[in-house]
Amino acid sequence: VIELAGVSKVYDTGRVAVRALDDVDLRLEAGGYMAIMGPSGSGKSTLMHILGCLDTPTSGSYFLRGHEVSQYARKKLAQVRNREVGFVFQRFNLLPRLTAAENVELPLLYAGASAERRREVVADLLAKVGLSDRGHHRPNELSGGEVQRVAIARALANDPAIILADEPTGNLDSKSEEDLMQLLDSLNEKGKTLVVVTHEDSVARHAKRVITLHDGRVV
Amino acid sequence: VIELAGVSKVYDTGRVAVRALDDVDLRLEAGGYMAIMGPSGSGKSTLMHILGCLDTPTSGSYFLRGHEVSQYARKKLAQVRNREVGFVFQRFNLLPRLTAAENVELPLLYAGASAERRREVVADLLAKVGLSDRGHHRPNELSGGEVQRVAIARALANDPAIILADEPTGNLDSKSEEDLMQLLDSLNEKGKTLVVVTHEDSVARHAKRVITLHDGRVV
Numbered sequence: 357v358i359e360l361a362g363v364s365k366v367y368d369t370g371r372v373a374v375r376a377l378d379d380v381d382l383r384l385e386a387g388g389y390m391a392i393m394g395p396s397g398s399g400k401s402t403l404m405h406i407l408g409c410l411d412t413p414t415s416g417s418y419f420l421r422g423h424e425v426s427q428y429a430r431k432k433l434a435q436v437r438n439r440e441v442g443f444v445f446q447r448f449n450l451l452p453r454l455t456a457a458e459n460v461e462l463p464l465l466y467a468g469a470s471a472e473r474r475r476e477v478v479a480d481l482l483a484k485v486g487l488s489d490r491g492h493h494r495p496n497e498l499s500g501g502e503v504q505r506v507a508i509a510r511a512l513a514n515d516p517a518i519i520l521a522d523e524p525t526g527n528l529d530s531k532s533e534e535d536l537m538q539l540l541d542s543l544n545e546k547g548k549t550l551v552v553v554t555h556e557d558s559v560a561r562h563a564k565r566v567i568t569l570h571d572g573r574v575v
Numbered sequence: 576v577i578e579l580a581g582v583s584k585v586y587d588t589g590r591v592a593v594r595a596l597d598d599v600d601l602r603l604e605a606g607g608y609m610a611i612m613g614p615s616g617s618g619k620s621t622l623m624h625i626l627g628c629l630d631t632p633t634s635g636s637y638f639l640r641g642h643e644v645s646q647y648a649r650k651k652l653a654q655v656r657n658r659e660v661g662f663v664f665q666r667f668n669l670l671p672r673l674t675a676a677e678n679v680e681l682p683l684l685y686a687g688a689s690a691e692r693r694r695e696v697v698a699d700l701l702a703k704v705g706l707s708d709r710g711h712h713r714p715n716e717l718s719g720g721e722v723q724r725v726a727i728a729r730a731l732a733n734d735p736a737i738i739l740a741d742e743p744t745g746n747l748d749s750k751s752e753e754d755l756m757q758l759l760d761s762l763n764e765k766g767k768t769l770v771v772v773t774h775e776d777s778v779a780r781h782a783k784r785v786i787t788l789h790d791g792r793v794v
């Protein structure tokens with residue numbers, strides 16, 4: 357369902373070009389469960405942004421469910437994202453002016469879900485991440501780990517086929533981490549495709565496959 | 576050097592009041608090295624913000640080097656902070672419009688350091704966290720772990736007597752985590768007082784003391 361061929365990403369900040377990804381090939385079947393590890397700065401988030409159609413490669417191709425998505429116009433890309441992909445970012449996950457509940461509701465609004473359905477799904481997902489009593493808090497009124505958990509709930513709002521989570525447990529204690537991994541495992545058992553970036557073996561161990569990046573290359 | 580007595584913190588978001596800290600007593604001698612652990616939402620960051628003079632308790636007292644700081648005016652509090660405390664935040668560590676080097680330089684500017692000294696210290700600290708070649712990158716041009724490492728460099732800019740680090744390794748791979756812990760250990764050996772919030776045993780193990788929070792109480 358996911359296929360990267362010869363993907364490179366170069367950032368040109370003016371002084372020195374940074375080759376964040378270097379000729380990456382990757383295939384993941386539907387229902388796959390992959391962990392991506394590697395040192396700080398090795399290209400993991402860059403790879404996730406390309407997988408999540410949030411950025412395009414400098415060279416190479418990306419087939420998502422058979423479609424060559426790096427050809428798509430922004431609008432179409434955004435539609436694919438909204439329907440197919442749930443993304444948990446490493447940073448800046450939530451819109452600061454919206455409450456936790458409103459943040460989780462957003463993808464459902466874009467997808468045109470009814471008010472009743474939105475209410476249901478938001479309540480169900482906040483409960484799943486143990487934050488039923490924090491729905492009305494804004495991000496600056498939440499702890500770091502709570503923000504992360506709301507972000508996970510939001511990524512699941514449209515019941516996406518593919519879930520991309522970039523360090524989803526970075527701010528979580530071991531109990532909260534366990535709960536989250538059980539949730540992700542159960543989603544994979546239901547047939548969802550999962551890609552998780554992590555630096556914790558305790559998390560990578562849940563995946564069926566682990567790939568390691570080093571200086572933008574798969575090693 | 577640090578002494579909290581009966582400290583409580585209540586957030587009143589309108590609907591329900593959240594008692595983030597509940598009657599906390601804490602003493603840490605100069606040169607101490609303490610880790611704070613506990614579940615997500617247990618009050619760790621709230622405690623750190625009070626320790627770092629970034630927030631005041633709802634009740635109770637806080638003596639920092641013998642001075643009852645919760646009495647201080649904002650201006651005086653900011654001065655104490657700038658001179659005495661280096662703070663690594665759990666989120667939003669850097670000013671987004673400034674480069675990594677400019678972010679590290681900021682505390683030195685506030686402290687009135689000469690241009691030459693500022694240049695020296697920034698170069699030295701960026702090297703210490705392995706980011707000499709990223710000084711001109713803005714935060715959105717850095718990886719998550721690189722942002723965290725720049726934040727650590729910035730916290731050390733004024734060579735503070737007290738270092739408060741809130742989940743400093745959350746985004747770091749094990750090698751970068753090791754390097755950082757070695758840096759923090761060496762600072763403690765030089766006599767600096769360290770308080771580190773972490774959910775990783777591999778980090779807590781470096782401290783001389785570990786306290787655990789649960790629902791705002793020390794357990």
Ligand SMILES: Nc1ncnc2c1ncn2[C@@H]1O[C@H](COP(=O)(O)OP(=O)(O)OP(=O)(O)O)[C@@H](O)[C@H]1O
Nearest residue numbers: 367376396397398399400401402716718719720721
């Ligand atoms: N917009 C950008 N402009 C310039 N360089 C960038 C940009 N974004 C990322 N980089 C650089 O590209 C490299 C890879 O970044 P990336 O965020 O993919 O790393 P990562 O593996 O996710 O790291 P971490 O584990 O620290 O989150 C980093 O060295 C970073 O400095």
Ligand SMILES: Nc1ncnc2c1ncn2[C@@H]1O[C@H](COP(=O)(O)OP(=O)(O)OP(=O)(O)O)[C@@H](O)[C@H]1O
Nearest residue numbers: 497499500501502586595615616617618619620621
């Ligand atoms: N400004 C605020 N208004 C209302 N509630 C808040 C506010 N800030 C924090 N809280 C609540 O206070 C509790 C403690 O927050 P705190 O950030 O101290 O937790 P923490 O132990 O650092 O958690 P984590 O490990 O997830 O970072 C949380 O349940 C949070 O929802």
Ligand SMILES: [Mg+2]
Nearest residue numbers: 401446718719
């Ligand atoms: Mg990253």
Ligand SMILES: [Mg+2]
Nearest residue numbers: 499500620665
């Ligand atoms: Mg916290």
